[in-house]
Amino acid sequence: MEKDLKELYREDFPLWAEINYQLLKEGRYQEVDWENLYTELEKLIQREVDEVASYLSLLLEKLYIWENYKELIKEPKRHRIEIYHLRDRIELELELSPSMRQRLERELYRAWNYARVRIKLWLESLDKKSEAISFFYTFIDCPYDLTEALTGKIEEI
Numbered sequence: 001m002e003k004d005l006k007e008l009y010r011e012d013f014p015l016w017a018e019i020n021y022q023l024l025k026e027g028r029y030q031e032v033d034w035e036n037l038y039t040e041l042e043k044l045i046q047r048e049v050d051e052v053a054s055y056l057s058l059l060l061e062k063l064y065i066w067e068n069y070k071e072l073i074k075e076p077k078r079h080r081i082e083i084y085h086l087r088d089r090i091e092l093e094l095e096l097s098p099s100m101r102q103r104l105e106r107e108l109y110r111a112w113n114y115a116r117v118r119i120k121l122w123l124e125s126l127d128k129k130s131e132a133i134s135f136f137y138t139f140i141d142c143p144y145d146l147t148e149a150l151t152g153k154i155e156e157i
Contacts, residue, residue: 005033052093052100053107054114059086059149060142061115065122066154072126080154087150105146112142 008016016033017040023032062083065073073079094101104111116136123132144152 005031006036009033009036048097049100049103049107052090052104053111055086055090055093056104056107056146056149057111057114057118059083059090060112060144061118061122062086063144063149063152063154064115064119064139069123072128083154090150101146108142108144108146116140 005016005019008019016036020032020037023029062079066079066083070076090104094104116139120132120136123129123135
């Protein structure tokens with residue numbers, strides 16, 4: 001059965017998952033494909049972290065633009081509201097999964113790198129090519145820590 005499950009993992013993932021679920025439910029632990037189950041649990045954890053880190057990346061982008069290029073924002077009120085919505089979304093995730101805070105702190109650098117690329121592209125789209133290049137190579141380190149990003153004061157328009 002174990003060999004069949006390992007093959008099924010590659011050939012028909014939904015059926016593999018269903019069978020393993022049933023085996024666990026029935027307490028037939030010795031028949032479970034543990035190796036691939038561990039792999040899938042790792043992927044599941046990473047997907048959750050990636051989802052919240054993507055919100056963090058968007059937040060970092062919006063915050064940086066707000067604080068440094070406010071005059072270039074076409075719809076400042078909307079931009080500011082988006083910052084609050086992203087903060088609320090991340091805070092909700094942190095309430096549901098308190099351990100996510102530590103993971104996000106570790107993901108801050110990666111989230112900032114994605115934000116940097118989008119900020120650079122945004123500046124280039126506004127014909128600010130030299131500013132974009134200067135920004136991209138100057139701000140390698142994230143200018144915020146997680147707490148600042150989630151709670152820092154946002155000036156009025």
